[in-house]
Amino acid sequence: MIKLLKNLEKQQIGFILLSVVCIVAQVWLDLKLPDYMSNITMLVQTENSEMTEILKNGGYMLLCALGSMASAVIVGFFAARIGAGLSKTLRERVFCKVLGFSMEEINNFSTPSLITRSTNDITQVQMIITMGLQAMIKAPIMAVWAILKISDKSWQWTLATGVAVAVMITMLTVLVVFALPKFKVIQTLTDNLNRVTRENLSGLRVVRAYNAEAYQDAKFEKANDELTGNYLFTTRLMAIMSPTMTAIMSGMSLAIYWIGAYLINEAQLPMDKAVLFSDMVVFTSYAVQVIMSFMMIAMIFVMLPRAQVSAKRINEVLETKTKIYDGKRTGGINNMTGEIEFRDVSFMYPDARENVLHHISFSAHKGETVAFIGATGSGKTTLINLIPRFYDATEGQVLVDGVDVREYTQNALHQKIGYVSQRAVLFSGNIKDNIAFGDNVSNNENEQEIMETISKSMEIAQGKEFVDRLEDGYASPVAQGGTNFSGGQKQRMSIARAIARKPEIYIFDDSFSALDYKTDRVLRTALRKETEGVTTLIVAQRIGTIKDADRIIVLEDGEIAGNGTHKELMNTCKTYQDIAYSQLSKEEADNE
Numbered sequence: 041m042i043k044l045l046k047n048l049e050k051q052q053i054g055f056i057l058l059s060v061v062c063i064v065a066q067v068w069l070d071l072k073l074p075d076y077m078s079n080i081t082m083l084v085q086t087e088n089s090e091m092t093e094i095l096k097n098g099g100y101m102l103l104c105a106l107g108s109m110a111s112a113v114i115v116g117f118f119a120a121r122i123g124a125g126l127s128k129t130l131r132e133r134v135f136c137k138v139l140g141f142s143m144e145e146i147n148n149f150s151t152p153s154l155i156t157r158s159t160n161d162i163t164q165v166q167m168i169i170t171m172g173l174q175a176m177i178k179a180p181i182m183a184v185w186a187i188l189k190i191s192d193k194s195w196q197w198t199l200a201t202g203v204a205v206a207v208m209i210t211m212l213t214v215l216v217v218f219a220l221p222k223f224k225v226i227q228t229l230t231d232n233l234n235r236v237t238r239e240n241l242s243g244l245r246v247v248r249a250y251n252a253e254a255y256q257d258a259k260f261e262k263a264n265d266e267l268t269g270n271y272l273f274t275t276r277l278m279a280i281m282s283p284t285m286t287a288i289m290s291g292m293s294l295a296i297y298w299i300g301a302y303l304i305n306e307a308q309l310p311m312d313k314a315v316l317f318s319d320m321v322v323f324t325s326y327a328v329q330v331i332m333s334f335m336m337i338a339m340i341f342v343m344l345p346r347a348q349v350s351a352k353r354i355n356e357v358l359e360t361k362t363k364i365y366d367g368k369r370t371g372g373i374n375n376m377t378g379e380i381e382f383r384d385v386s387f388m389y390p391d392a393r394e395n396v397l398h399h400i401s402f403s404a405h406k407g408e409t410v411a412f413i414g415a416t417g418s419g420k421t422t423l424i425n426l427i428p429r430f431y432d433a434t435e436g437q438v439l440v441d442g443v444d445v446r447e448y449t450q451n452a453l454h455q456k457i458g459y460v461s462q463r464a465v466l467f468s469g470n471i472k473d474n475i476a477f478g479d480n481v482s483n484n485e486n487e488q489e490i491m492e493t494i495s496k497s498m499e500i501a502q503g504k505e506f507v508d509r510l511e512d513g514y515a516s517p518v519a520q521g522g523t524n525f526s527g528g529q530k531q532r533m534s535i536a537r538a539i540a541r542k543p544e545i546y547i548f549d550d551s552f553s554a555l556d557y558k559t560d561r562v563l564r565t566a567l568r569k570e571t572e573g574v575t576t577l578i579v580a581q582r583i584g585t586i587k588d589a590d591r592i593i594v595l596e597d598g599e600i601a602g603n604g605t606h607k608e609l610m611n612t613c614k615t616y617q618d619i620a621y622s623q624l625s626k627e628e629a630d631n632e
Contacts, residue, residue, distance in 0.1 A: 043351070043355050044126070044130065044165060044351050044354060044355065045126075047126060047129045047130060047133065048122070048125075048126060048129075049125065049129070051125075052121070052122045052125050052126065055118040055121055055122050056118070056122060056173075058114075058118060059114075059115045059118045059119065059122075059173065059174070059177065060177055062111040062114045062115045062118075063111070063115055063174060063177050063178045063181065064181060065107070065111050066107075066108045066111035066112060066115070066178065067178060067181050067182050067185055068185075069104040069105075069107045069108040069111070070104070070108050070182070070329065071182075071185055071186060071189060071326070071329065072100075072104050073101055073104050073105070073325065074189075074321075074322045074325035074326055074329075075322070076097045076098075076100050076101045076104070077101065077321060077322065077325060078318050078321065078322040079093075079097045080094055080097050080098065080101075081317065081318040081321050081322075083097070112174070115173070115174045116174065118173075119169065119170050119171075119173040119174055120170050122169055122170075122173065123166045123167070123169035123170035123173070124166065124170075126165070126166065126169055127162050127163070127165065127166035127169075130162050130165065130354060131158060131162055133358060134157060134158050134162070134354060134357050134358065135158065137357055137358055137360070138154055138158070138357065140362055140364075141360070141362055142362055142363050142364040142429070142430065142431060142432075143425075143430050143431060144363055144390045144431065145360055145362060145363065147390075148390075149356075149357065149360075150231070150235065151238070152231050152232075152234040152235035152238055153231040153234075153235075154357070155234055155238075156227070156230050156231050156234055156353075157350075157353050157354055157356075157357055160227075160230060160350070161227065161350035161351075161353050161354050162350070162354065164346055164347045164349075164350035165347055165350055165351055165354065167343065167347070168340075168343050168344060168347035171343065172339070172340050172343055172344070172347075175336040175337070175339055175340050176340055178333075178336065179333040179334070179336040179337045179340070180333070180337075182329055182330075182332070182333040182336075183330055183333035183334065183337075186326045186327075186329040186330045186333065187330060189326050196299045196303070197296050197299055197300070197320075197323050197327070200292060200295040200296055200299060200327075201292060201296075201327045201330060201331075203292075203295075204288050204289070204291065204292035204295075204327075204331060205330065205331070205334060207288055208285065208288055208331070208334050208338070209334070211280075211281070211284055211285075212281075212334075212337070212338055215277055215278065215280070215281060216345065218277060219274050219277050219278065219345055220345045220348075220349075222270050222273055222274045222277075223274060223345040223346040223348075223349050224349045225270050226267065226270050226271065226274070226346065226349075227346070227349050227350060227353060229263070229266050229267040229270060230267060232263050232266070232267075233260075233263045233264060233267050236259055236260050236263045237260065240256050240259075240260065281338055285331070285334075285335050285338060288331065289328065289331045289335075292327060292331060293324055293327075293328070296320065296323060296324050296327060297320065297324070300316065300317070300320035300323075303316050303320075304316045304317055304320070363432065364429055364432060364450070365446075366449050366450055367444075367446055367447035367448045367449055368447065368449065369443055369447045369448050369449065369452065370448070370449055370452040371441070371452065372440060372441020372442050372443045373441060373442035373443060376406075376441040376442045377406055377441060377544050378405075378406040378407070378441070378456075378544040378545050378573075378574060378575035379403070379404070379405060379406055379439075379440070379441050379442060379575070380403065380404040380410075380427065380438075380439070380440055380545065380575060380577070381402075381403045381404075381437075381438075381439040381442075382400045382401055382402050382403075382423075382426075382436070382437075382438055382439075383401055383436050383437040383438075383439065384399050384400070384401050384435065384436040384437075385397060385399070385400040385401070385423075385426065385433045385435065385436035385437065385438060386398055386399055386400070386433070386434050386435040386436055387419075387422060387423075387426060387431065387433050387434045387435075388434045389431075395434065395598060396419050396422050396598050397419045397422060397423060397598045397599075398597075398598045398599045399436070399599070400423060400436070400598075400599075400600060401436075401600075402593055402600065402603060404575050404577060404591075405575070406573065406574075406575055407572065407573045407574065407575065408575055408576070408590045408591065409568070409575075409576040409577075409578065409588075409589045409590050409591075410575075410576070410577050410578070410589060410590065410591050410592075410593065411577075411578040411579075411580060411585075411586035411589035411591070411592045411593070412424070412577070412578070412579045412580075412592075412593050412595060413579075413580060413581070413583075413586060413592060413593075413594055413595070413616070413619060414594055414595035414596055414601070414615070414619075415596065415619075418595040418596055418597060418598065419595050419597075419598040420549075420550075420579045420595055421462060421549055421550070421579060423595070424547050424549055424577055424579060426438050426445075427440065427445065427457065427545070427547060427577075428445075428453065428454060428457050428459055428547070429445050429446070429450065429453060432445075432446060440453065440456060440545070441456070441544075455543075456543055456544045456545055457543050457544075457545050457546075457547060458538030458539065458541045458542075458543035458545065458546045458547070459538060459547045459549075460531075460534050460535055460537075460538045460546075460547065460548045460549060460551040461534070461549055461551070462549040462550045462551070462579075464522065464527065464530035464531045464533070464534040464551075464554070465521075465522075465534065466518050466521065466522030466525070466530055466533060466534070467518070467520075468518060468519060468520040469517075469518055470512075470514065470515050470516060470517055470518055471507060471510075471513075471514045471515070471516050471518060471533065472490075472491075472494060472514040472515060473518075474518055474522075474533055474537060475494045475497060475498065475514075475533060475536050475537050475540050476490055476493075476494055476540060477537050478537075478541055491514070493540050493542075494514060494536070494540060495514075496539075496570075497536040497537070497539040497540040498532070498533075498536045499566075500536070500539050500563070500566045500567055500570050501532045501533070501535040501536035501539060501563060501567075502532055502555075502559050502562055502563045502566070503529065503532035503533060503535075503536055506529055506532075526554075527554035528554040528555050528556070528559070530554070531551055531552065531553075531554045531555060532555070532563075534551065535548070535551060535563070535567075539567070539570075539571070543574070544574060544575065545574070545575045545576075545577070546567075546571065546574060546575070546576040546577065547577045548576070548577065548578045548579065548580075549579045550579050550580055550581060551578075552564070552578075552580065552582075552585050553580075553581065553582075557584060560582075560584065560585055561584070564585070564588070568588075582623065583606075583619065583620050583623050583624060584623075586606075587606040588606075589605075589606075590605070591603060591604060591605065592604065592605065592606060592609055592616070594609060594613050594615050594616045594619075596615050601613060601615045601616075602615060602616050
């Protein structure tokens with residue numbers, strides 16, 4: 041928790057200092073009340089006391105109470121500002137940190153866990169700051185100050201108060217020992233519940249198509265029951281606290297009055313009896329303040345364990361060192377544009393036992409179209425993911441424009457690339473925002489030029505026709521994940537987004553799979569014509585998509601099994617022949 045407090049801004053630290061001043065004032069006012077009460081008690085028991093003196097002390101008590109209330113309101117206002125400001129800062133830092141994660145870090149945490157850490161965990165920290173700041177500062181000050189006030193009173197009363205405090209501390213210790221481990225489990229179970237819910241929502245069509253509602257319901261019920269069971273255990277454990285503390289406070293008051301009655305009865309002089317009675321009333325008020333301080337501490341102990349767990353989980357994200365480090369270069373070697381080279385590249389996924397890619401070497405020159413084909417799991421997507429540094433090569437070098445990709449700043453490297461992922465990804469907003477995604481297009485302040493770029497990109501991607509049919513055109517809304525568009529439409533918008541970027545290198549990761557053969561052919565023809573001089577890498581499963589490529593690289597079990605044109609591979613590469621004959625007749629494959 042202390043590590044997270046380092047994220048406080050100067051203004052928020054100033055609010056904390058002001059809160060401390062207000063809390064000290066509040067404690068002083070609260071502890072003045074028993075003094076005035078003592079005066080009133082003595083005045084009431086003294087003959088010929090002036091009513092004005094009683095009212096005067098009563099007025100002081102009222103002013104102290106109002107001052108204490110005002111201080112509490114001010115502290116509550118500052119606490120809310122501090123909690124909201126800190127949570128805002130933490131959300132920003134966690135979000136920016138996750139944006140810089142490589143795929144390895146994201147997979148280590150899992151998406152549901154990162155969502156929980158960015159929302160629920162930060163909320164727990166905000167609650168402990170907003171609700172607990174006053175109690176955390178006030179309780180120790182109040183307890184120490186009140187104890188000093190009563191330290192010179194009867195040792196019997198002090199002993200009774202000490203026993204009550206000892207019983208309370210013992211109870212708090214037992215509760216924390218049993219509750220803290222459960223709070224850690226609760227956050228993990230919350231991650232699991234989010235994962236199950238997210239899977240169910242994202243795969244809802246499949247669930248319904250396979251009549252698997254009962255199976256998914258059982259899976260959710262199990263996760264929900266585990267979380268509920270842990271919640272009930274901790275809640276019931278904490279529920280013991282309030283009645284136990286009430287019993288301790290009542291027992292302490294009873295003990296003080298019982299001891300007081302004994303002491304008053306033993307006193308000989310009426311004045312001594314009056315003084316003892318006054319001291320008993322005052323001592324009871326101070327003792328109650330001491331117990332109230334420990335009750336506030338108990339409230340913090342209810343909230344603090346879970347907040348500590350949440351703080352630890354947030355710190356895990358913030359302190360995670362990314363495996364992908366920025367280089368310093370912003371450009372390649374002079375006179376080299378769109379040049380890609382793999383030099384004896386091997387790659388192994390984290391925690392895997394063997395390499396996925398083995399000694400891959402090839403070059404793609406400016407203006408060339410190089411395609412990759414192979415069976416599922418042969419390493420095609422893994423290979424092209426090394427170029428934008430979603431992962432770094434385990435061995436060997438990946439060079440772009442003659443420079444190892446690890447030497448580039450990530451921003452400079454990504455500026456060179458137009459990437460279309462295997463799964464078409466669209467963001468909530470509208471069509472225009474999705475195609476103009478990224479700083480290359482969106483930073484242009486000329487709206488007309490932006491629209492011209494978007495329109496031309498969609499025309500090349502063969503998507504202009506369906507956009508023109510929409511009532512709002514490029515302003516048409518896009519749902520989260522693009523669920524209001526078909527797979528082919530989403531792919532064409534993803535392709536248009538890459539085209540609008542005007543990169544040096546295109547990477548298409550099986551990005552034509554949802555297109556019919558005619559659209560596929562027309563799109564690739566238009567793309568080749570409009571992007572002449574740009575290096576293009578295509579991962580595909582269909583021979584028809586890649587047969588016109590300048591070179592085709594055949595991957596098998598992470599190794600290059602063939603490298604050449606379609607005709608060359610049909611004569612020299614059996615793996616390629618098997619793929620071709622599985623999709624085309626022998627005559628069609630040979631004639632291609």
